Amino acid sequence: MDDTEIKHVLEAAMLASGGPLSLGDLGGLFGKRLRPDRGRLRNILELLAADYEGRGIELKEVASGYRIQIKSSMSDWLIPLWENRAPRYSRALLETLALIAYRQPITRGEIEEVRGVAVTTNIVRTLLERGWVNVVGHRDVPGKPAMLGTTREFLDYFGLKKLDDLPALSEFTELDDLTGMLRLSEGQAQVDMVEELKIEHSEIAKHENGETEVQLPVTDNNNLMDDAVIPDTQPERG
Numbered sequence: 264m265d266d267t268e269i270k271h272v273l274e275a276a277m278l279a280s281g282g283p284l285s286l287g288d289l290g291g292l293f294g295k296r297l298r299p300d301r302g303r304l305r306n307i308l309e310l311l312a313a314d315y316e317g318r319g320i321e322l323k324e325v326a327s328g329y330r331i332q333i334k335s336s337m338s339d340w341l342i343p344l345w346e347n348r349a350p351r352y353s354r355a356l357l358e359t360l361a362l363i364a365y366r367q368p369i370t371r372g373e374i375e376e377v378r379g380v381a382v383t384t385n386i387v388r389t390l391l392e393r394g395w396v397n398v399v400g401h402r403d404v405p406g407k408p409a410m411l412g413t414t415r416e417f418l419d420y421f422g423l424k425k426l427d428d429l430p431a432l433s434e435f436t437e438l439d440d441l442t443g444m445l446r447l448s449e450g451q452a453q454v455d456m457v458e459e460l461k462i463e464h465s466e467i468a469k470h471e472n473g474e475t476e477v478q479l480p481v482t483d484n485n486n487l488m489d490d491a492v493i494p495d496t497q498p499e500r501g
Contacts, residue, residue: 264297270307277322277331283419285328326418326425356386360395364417364429368399368410387411395420 264272273289286305290298299307308329312322319337323330333341359382362374371382390396394416401407413426423429 264293264299266303266307266310269293269299269303270311273304273307274311274331277329280330283325283328283330288328323422324424325422326415332422352389353386355380355382356389359386360390363390363396363411364413364426367412369412370402370408370410372408374411 272292276289276292277284286301290301290304293299308322315321315331319334320331321334323332355378358378359374362377363369366373366377371387374382387396390411394414396411396417397414398409399412400410402410418424418426418428
């Protein structure tokens with residue numbers, strides 16, 4: 264097979280797939296006899312990416328492999344297609360996710376110390392069920408608290424190949440184009456979520472620099488327990 268034929272097969276596979284495809288997945292489409300080597304596959308994927316320059320879609324490499332996705336600049340035009348918006352997440356959940364992403368591995372107690380508010384079981388359960396967070400070990404202290412870290416699914420969702428691709432904390436509040444990191448298949452609600460995440464982490468950074476109080480306001484009457492304030496005089500954990 265020539266490169267053009269292989270490129271067409273790769274393109275069709277990524278459009279048909281429900282998620283990213285690794286080089287192994289893509290190479291497996293051709294069987295042992297016709298299977299291109301990994302170097303050739305990468306070169307052909309680069310050619311395909313070049314084909315999409317100046318168009319509304321792009322080829323993106325994320326943690327799990329390669330996918331064809333909508334460019335973030337197209338999101339405003341496609342809002343009418345997204346009638347069923349993805350669920351919006353509470354302030355507390357977004358703030359917890361930001362801390363896990365930047366401080367991992369981190370325990371629930373350590374998250375509470377930074378936030379100054381309780382992290383409910385519902386928040387942790389939601390992040391686990393969403394596949395963005397998992398337990399990566401247990402801290403060697405009394406009680407052996409679970410340490411939380413982000414997953415490959417988290418990287419895929421935000422269009423990242425590795426954790427090093429996250430913007431530096433010093434740059435976080437200055438990123439006007441942070442939504443360009445997104446996979447847009449789940450609609451505008453995902454853009455909203457990342458904008459809220461940016462605000463939440465900005466407030467955390469200010470608190471750590473001594474610019475804000477520990478206590479954060481309750482913003483969602485349906486999530487009062489998520490934002491319950493822990494008194495500054497709480498007893499030390501055993």
